[in-house]
Amino acid sequence: MAVGSVGGFLACGHAQVKVPAVPLAHLWVEAEGHRDAGRWVEAAGLAERVLQRVDQGETMPAGMVPDQVRVLAAGWALRAGVTGVAEAQARRVVESPTAAAWRGEARLILGVALLGLERGGEAERVLEPLAEEARFRDRVGLLRAWAARAAGRLDRAAALLAERVRLAGGDEEKGEAAWAWAEVELERGETEAAWTAVRHLLERSGAGANPAAAGLLGLRVMDQAARSQGSELVLAVGAALPSRDRLLAAHATAEAELRRRRDLAGAAEGAGAESVARWRREQQYARLSAARAALEAQVHFDADLLVRRARAYHARGQVWESALVSERVLARWPAAPQAEEAAAWRVRALAESRRPATAITAAESFAERHARSALLAPTLGVAAGAAAALGDGPRQVRLLAAALAADPAPDLRDALRLRQAQAWIGVGAFDEAWKAAGGLRADSASGSWREEARYLEAMASLAGGEARRALVELAAYAAEYPEGRFSADAAYREAAARFGLGEFPEAERATAAWLERYPADHPQRGEVLSLRGDILSAAGQRETAVEAYRGALEHRLEAEGRAHALDELTRLEVALGEGARAVSRWRGLAEANPDDPLTLSAAYWIGRILSQEGDAAAAAEAMAALVRPHLADPAREHVERVLAEIARTLGRANREPVAPAETWLLESAQRLQPTARARARFLDADILARRGDVDAAEALLDQLEAECPLPALPPALLARQGDRRRLRGDRDGARRCYEALLACVPASRLQEVALVGLGELALAKGDSAAALAWFERALRSGTPTRLAEASIGRAAAWQMLGRRDDARAALEEGVADRAWRGETKARAWVLLGELHAESADPASLARARACFERVRVAHRRATTWHLRAALGGGQVLERLGERTAAEELYRESLADPRVAALPESTLLRTKLARLVNPAGGGR
Amino acid sequence: MNAGAEDCGGRRRCILIPGLLLPVVTVALARVLVVLLLALSGILPARTVDARPRSAPSPLAEDARSPDVPQTWNGARIRLTDGRVIPWDAAVIRSGRVVVSLPGAAAAEWSVPLELIAALEGPEPAALAEARDALERGQALAALAAAGDGVRQFAAWRTLPGAWWLAARTMEVRARVRLGKWADVARDAVELEFLPPGSEPRQWGTIARVRLALEAAASGESDGRSSVEHTGEPEGGRGVPGSETGASDDDADLLQIMAAAATPEVEVEAALAAGERALRRSDWTAALDALLRIPVFHPERTEIQAAVLLRCARAYAALEDRGREERTLLALADGYPDAPETAVARREFAERFP
Structure with missing residues (x-):
């Protein structure tokens, strides 16, 4: 009887149809035929039929044992997926007292069937005895583990699986065990063990491998590790996992091998254990295929992996590495969903690795690409911090405004509002700061920052000169927060406010009350004492002021506060005739901390006090003593500042001739040291220059490079030499000096001088691209010594590159910046004028004229730019047809002897001559 | 020879000459017929213009198959623009043409202009596989030698699609890098501009x-x-x-x-x-x-x-x-x-x- 379906199977097994007496042997042969053809349902059904007839009393055919038949039937039912029947048949054999020979096989099948029926605990009990039997031990190992897992006994499952990985003989079983082990350990939360299992899986090859599963499990391990173990494991996993392409390629090989083994095995069937083995292989193949499909569906697996690594690097403080990894995501998968997070991490990493300019650019790019991102507000907040690090207050304010406009979460919103108020104070917009702080105090969504806002409101008032209002607000703060975090500072500020209002007695009482209230080791005690000194000094109580300042110096003070206290104390001591004491104190300070910026103040005061006593030589010697031990060390940059003070002291007119510094500044051993000799030579040149003998000074410095190799020169002298040579047109010499300055390690704060200088050299050479690179590097350097020069240089490079809009915007910002002064500002006006003059329309020409006029009126001392402004202004007037005005302008400019002395003034003369005598032209 | 048309001047001569000439005429006629057949089939100069862009001066006029160049390339063939294929081992380049030896006939061969070649088809040549293996084993010198063989093998064919010349040159470059021969690598790059x-x-x-x-x-x-x-x-x-x-x-x-x-x-x-x-x-x-x-x-x-x-x-x-x-x-x-x-x-x- 042929059957073709489960229904058919049921019909075979249970129908009440009266079956003709087909001999059992024939039925069995038919069943085996179905088995050979892979028709498991039919085979199992016929086997069931045979067994039913045997149960009904028929005799089993010769050579066939009922228990064996039962085991086979159970195995075939298992293959057919009829797990209940498989269980029933197998159980009968297991429980049969006479089935010893087949009990093991039956147990195996029963265990698998119970697993299929999700009765893990029972499966475990059934399979346990097989672990003692040598012929089943290996085969049942993995099954026991699965049973333990199904029963919820994860610890046991993990132990069994780890054992299988170690002891299993075949690749396939090792691979299966490793995969299951990884999953179980993840469930247990044992991340390290899970990674060990995944590594085993990755190391497998051939039929035992499951690379796709290993990759996906690896990501899960990384996530779990990030939550619990820390970043080190995340990074270890991230470095070890191959790319998606490599995983899929390896996976294809593994699938092919398993398929090949499956096909080789064929349909030939033995006893029940072989059924189990085949069943397992089919399950394994299905799992392999599913893993491949899952990895194929994760199109952005690689980007996912890298973003996890970026997070982990950042968590470990490896922000440079985090930035690199994020950049890779953005470069290779710019459209992936992970790109947004990567871009945000990149901004943070750049800011924290002290690349604020690049961080800001990255944040602005983020804002363009992900305008609706939930990460936009925090990212812009980070960029605002970067702007603060650059000292770019206006930009910080703009970025904070943009961050607030990006609808941040309430907590972040309040934090940003507070920072915005602080930023307003930083740019001097005290009124805005006061309003911002007041607004935050009134309507803080999270309530987290009210106290800070209240306090900041008062500070904004104080900084904005609204002392009365500040006093009211400070009183309100003290009333609302009597033991607040800022109470001590508020009391101090109250005293400062009263001092600012000229209420000296009240201010003095406030400082006394503060000193009474707060302990001796309070960190602000020094500051309060210093303020007290200011108050008493202003009130004419010099002696008590001196006591207060001395007391302040015994406590902790910020650098600026210490400098102020020292300066004021010194002034009072000199007034009280205690100059020697002041000199002694300064000397002690400089000797104890030669690298302290106060050494310069020490030199100044010592020089001034001793000079006032009429002894310039003693003043010079006292200052020289401060720096003499360090003259041979090019890394001690404070030496140059003190030497400058010595030059100032000795350089005043009508002083007696000074011996060469080598003879009195250097110790005998130092006369052989190039750095020390160079410093002495520079001092001589400075003294000569201050006394008006510029030519002699220049001659000395010209000799210097021949005697002292550049690496021996300290940074300040390299910077000076570089600038000096550049201004004299010695480009190669200047370049060598600047490069030596850049090569100083640690990097000197003066390296910006070199960067700007090299940029100017490139501009002079006409290499605008190189110039732009140098100036941008200067602006990124984060030490704005020459911020204005670098900015204007960059604008000039942009102009040469044809980026006129960028140049114009930068120059307009610069001329509006009060920090730009003198030559720099004059140059900015001239360049801006020249940009406007490129256009023919009258409005632009009028703007150009105004720019040039500005220089001629306000920057006459910047002679080079004065001349250039005259040239530009005259040309504009000529183009506007105002020949008479142009002629007047040229004459007026040439009347300035400084302009007339410049070689380029011949251009002015030529133009003037042409205007006066159009026919003859200029000669 | 004009036996049919010429006035012999003597009957005997006229009888003898046709007899002698007959085999010669037959062979010549056969040759003409072969030429006609071949021309009709398009093998002889067909004046086909190869429109493939050339990115570098073609070296294909050079003769290849010098004794020190590896000749075999298992399973490879030359595909012509009209779809026909020629076994690699049967072809040489001579005087600007691909010359194919006809099997069996000692001196019989035919040729096609280089412009008719569409591509070379074949698996990775042995020389390249050897170079790759040598590199993986860390034997850069051996890799350089094997890659050089590959370069010479395909030098004459290098502008054709399917020629492994560039792969061989790349392998050469890799080997030179491993050997630290940076000057040679820089020179290679200039040549491969x-x-x-x-x-x-x-x-x-x-x-x-x-x-x-x-x-x-x-x-x-x-x-x-x-x-x-x-x-x-x-x-x-x-x-x-x-x-x-x-x-x-x-x-x-x-x-x-x-x-x-x-x-x-x-x-x-x-x-x-x-x-x-x-x-x-x-x-x-x-x-x-x-x-x-x-x-x-x-x-x-x-x-x-x-x-x-x-x-x-x-x-x-x-x-x-x-x-x-x-x-x-x-x-x-x-x-x-x-x-x-x-x-x-x-x-x-x-x-x-x-």
Whole structure:
């Protein structure tokens, strides 16, 4: 009887149809035929039929044992997926007292069937005895583990699986065990063990491998590790996992091998254990295929992996590495969903690795690409911090405004509002700061920052000169927060406010009350004492002021506060005739901390006090003593500042001739040291220059490079030499000096001088691209010594590159910046004028004229730019047809002897001559 | 010969001559017939214009198959534009044509102009496979020799699709890189200028040029010149490394290579070269940006990690990032205790962090 379906199977097994007496042997042969053809349902059904007839009393055919038949039937039912029947048949054999020979096989099948029926605990009990039997031990190992897992006994499952990985003989079983082990350990939360299992899986090859599963499990391990173990494991996993392409390629090989083994095995069937083995292989193949499909569906697996690594690097403080990894995501998968997070991490990493300019650019790019991102507000907040690090207050304010406009979460919103108020104070917009702080105090969504806002409101008032209002607000703060975090500072500020209002007695009482209230080791005690000194000094109580300042110096003070206290104390001591004491104190300070910026103040005061006593030589010697031990060390940059003070002291007119510094500044051993000799030579040149003998000074410095190799020169002298040579047109010499300055390690704060200088050299050479690179590097350097020069240089490079809009915007910002002064500002006006003059329309020409006029009126001392402004202004007037005005302008400019002395003034003369005598032209 | 038309002048001569001439005429006629047949079938000059663009001067007029060039290429064939195929082993290039020997006939052969060749079809030649294996085993000299065979085998065919010439040249370049023959690599790149900049040989060429410049600069320093005076013009003369411009064309090229390297080995070498250049021009930020790619993206290159970490520590020191300098020196000492750089790192650590 042929059957073709489960229904058919049921019909075979249970129908009440009266079956003709087909001999059992024939039925069995038919069943085996179905088995050979892979028709498991039919085979199992016929086997069931045979067994039913045997149960009904028929005799089993010769050579066939009922228990064996039962085991086979159970195995075939298992293959057919009829797990209940498989269980029933197998159980009968297991429980049969006479089935010893087949009990093991039956147990195996029963265990698998119970697993299929999700009765893990029972499966475990059934399979346990097989672990003692040598012929089943290996085969049942993995099954026991699965049973333990199904029963919820994860610890046991993990132990069994780890054992299988170690002891299993075949690749396939090792691979299966490793995969299951990884999953179980993840469930247990044992991340390290899970990674060990995944590594085993990755190391497998051939039929035992499951690379796709290993990759996906690896990501899960990384996530779990990030939550619990820390970043080190995340990074270890991230470095070890191959790319998606490599995983899929390896996976294809593994699938092919398993398929090949499956096909080789064929349909030939033995006893029940072989059924189990085949069943397992089919399950394994299905799992392999599913893993491949899952990895194929994760199109952005690689980007996912890298973003996890970026997070982990950042968590470990490896922000440079985090930035690199994020950049890779953005470069290779710019459209992936992970790109947004990567871009945000990149901004943070750049800011924290002290690349604020690049961080800001990255944040602005983020804002363009992900305008609706939930990460936009925090990212812009980070960029605002970067702007603060650059000292770019206006930009910080703009970025904070943009961050607030990006609808941040309430907590972040309040934090940003507070920072915005602080930023307003930083740019001097005290009124805005006061309003911002007041607004935050009134309507803080999270309530987290009210106290800070209240306090900041008062500070904004104080900084904005609204002392009365500040006093009211400070009183309100003290009333609302009597033991607040800022109470001590508020009391101090109250005293400062009263001092600012000229209420000296009240201010003095406030400082006394503060000193009474707060302990001796309070960190602000020094500051309060210093303020007290200011108050008493202003009130004419010099002696008590001196006591207060001395007391302040015994406590902790910020650098600026210490400098102020020292300066004021010194002034009072000199007034009280205690100059020697002041000199002694300064000397002690400089000797104890030669690298302290106060050494310069020490030199100044010592020089001034001793000079006032009429002894310039003693003043010079006292200052020289401060720096003499360090003259041979090019890394001690404070030496140059003190030497400058010595030059100032000795350089005043009508002083007696000074011996060469080598003879009195250097110790005998130092006369052989190039750095020390160079410093002495520079001092001589400075003294000569201050006394008006510029030519002699220049001659000395010209000799210097021949005697002292550049690496021996300290940074300040390299910077000076570089600038000096550049201004004299010695480009190669200047370049060598600047490069030596850049090569100083640690990097000197003066390296910006070199960067700007090299940029100017490139501009002079006409290499605008190189110039732009140098100036941008200067602006990124984060030490704005020459911020204005670098900015204007960059604008000039942009102009040469044809980026006129960028140049114009930068120059307009610069001329509006009060920090730009003198030559720099004059140059900015001239360049801006020249940009406007490129256009023919009258409005632009009028703007150009105004720019040039500005220089001629306000920057006459910047002679080079004065001349250039005259040239530009005259040309504009000529183009506007105002020949008479142009002629007047040229004459007026040439009347300035400084302009007339410049070689380029011949251009002015030529133009003037042409205007006066159009026919003859200029000669 | 004009037996049919000429007046013989004598009957005997007229009878004899036709008899003698008959076999000659038959052979000649047969030849004419063959020629006609071949012309009709299109093998003889068909005046087909090959419209394929040529990116470099065609060498296909050269004769190939010199005795020292490997001849066999199993399973390969030459496909013509009309779809016909010729077994590789049956064809040679001679005097600007592909000449095919007819099987069996001792002197019979036919030829087609080179313009009729559409492509070469065949698996990776043995020479290339051998070169690849040798490289994987670390036998760069053997790889160079095998790759050279491949280059010679396909030199005459190199502009044709399917010719393995470029693959062989690339393998040659890789072998030269392994042997440190940077001058040869730079020269190769000049010869292969027609390749796109992102191709592996061109990328190696850029790296080789930079390497040579760095070596020239280093040797200049060891001659006693100031470290800031070197301007080492590299071979190829493409931009002075760093001293005048701060960031030269080579730096931009190296950045591009690092972003889109043809192979991981290219990326590593580009990062090392870019890092070295940045250190020489005191651009500490750029140096870290280049060098850190190696531990981050190529941790398997254990033999160079110690040297890279030491340079990174120095860059951190120059940037006054003492925290990261310290961590880097410690990581170096812990991770690579036997590396020569570790002794230096320990000394610097003791000096900087007493």
